Amino acid sequence: AQTVTQSQPEMSVQEAETVTLSCTYDTSENNYYLFWYKQPPSRQMILVIRQEAYKQQNATENRFSVNFQKAAKSFSLKISDSQLGDTAMYFCAFMKHGNDMRFGAGTRLTVKP
Amino acid sequence: GAVVSQHPSWVICKSGTSVKIECRSLDFQATTMFWYRQFPKQSLMLMATSNEGSKATYEQGVEKDKFLINHASLTLSTLTVTSAHPEDSSFYICSARDRDTSSYNSPLHFGNGTRLTVT
Numbered sequence: 001a002q003t004v005t006q007s008q009p010e011m012s013v014q015e016a017e018t019v020t021l022s023c024t025y026d027t028s029e030n031n032y033y034l035f036w037y038k039q040p041p042s043r044q045m046i047l048v049i050r051q052e053a054y055k056q057q058n059a060t061e062n063r064f065s066v067n068f069q070k071a072a073k074s075f076s077l078k079i080s081d082s083q084l085g086d087t088a089m090y091f092c093a094f095m096k097h098g099n100d101m102r103f104g105a106g107t108r109l110t111v112k113p
Numbered sequence: 114g115a116v117v118s119q120h121p122s123w124v125i126c127k128s129g130t131s132v133k134i135e136c137r138s139l140d141f142q143a144t145t146m147f148w149y150r151q152f153p154k155q156s157l158m159l160m161a162t163s164n165e166g167s168k169a170t171y172e173q174g175v176e177k178d179k180f181l182i183n184h185a186s187l188t189l190s191t192l193t194v195t196s197a198h199p200e201d202s203s204f205y206i207c208s209a210r211d212r213d214t215s216s217y218n219s220p221l222h223f224g225n226g227t228r229l230t231v232t
Contacts, residue, residue, distance in 0.1 A: 033220075035220055042225070043151075043204065043206075043225070043226050044223070044225050044226075045157075045206065045208070045223035047220050050220055091156060091157070095220075095221075100147050100159055100162055101147070101159075101208070101220075101221050102159065103156045103157045103158075104156060105155070105156045106155075106156050
């Protein structure tokens with residue numbers, strides 16, 4: 001079974017600063033996909049960024065980027081120029097090829113003004 | 114695009130009654146839908162995988178007779194919590210994968226969730 005570990009229950013960052021959220025996973029698969037989802041107080045799950053395991057290049061979406069280390073099974077999320085609206089729970093997720101999605105325990109991020 | 118509508122958004126019911134939650138894909142067809150459960154300040158835990166026209170696949174520890182799942186069409190899956198008890202109080206979220214997109218690496222599209230409170 002795949003497991004996803006987020007070792008930081010809570011993080012905080014000053015507005016406009018950069019923060020990195022950690023995620024590690026365990027799998028014996030070679031083809032899989034990784035995601036970061038944001039869950040604000042509304043509890044809507046919002047896709048932030050995704051990464052295909054077969055791609056070596058790290059994914060980037062505006063202020064959000066990942067550091068994907070396949071050998072180390074690490075998938076961290078970097079948020080640059082943090083904004084107050086980034087305050088939310090962030091979940092790292094793993095998905096096997098064509099399968100369901102498994103989530104980490106989440107990291108509560110607070111952006112301070 | 115890729116909107117998943119979940120209804121109701123919140124429901125309060127008495128212990129012993131049953132509650133039905135609907136999950137609809139509004140602008141795409143979903144052969145597979147997933148039901149998650151989220152306790153306060155915890156992660157999403159997969160309960161079951163719902164496949165159109167066939168029986169749902171339940172995760173270990175999830176009572177299939179208590180959490181009835183029906184996926185009668187390509188746009189609708191329902192979760193019925195039967196004989197609900199206070200410990201069933203939780204946040205239930207459905208998600209779906211668009212059948213017609215790049216499929217295997219496409220992310221799941223989530224509904225807004227249903228907050229169930231059993232008194």
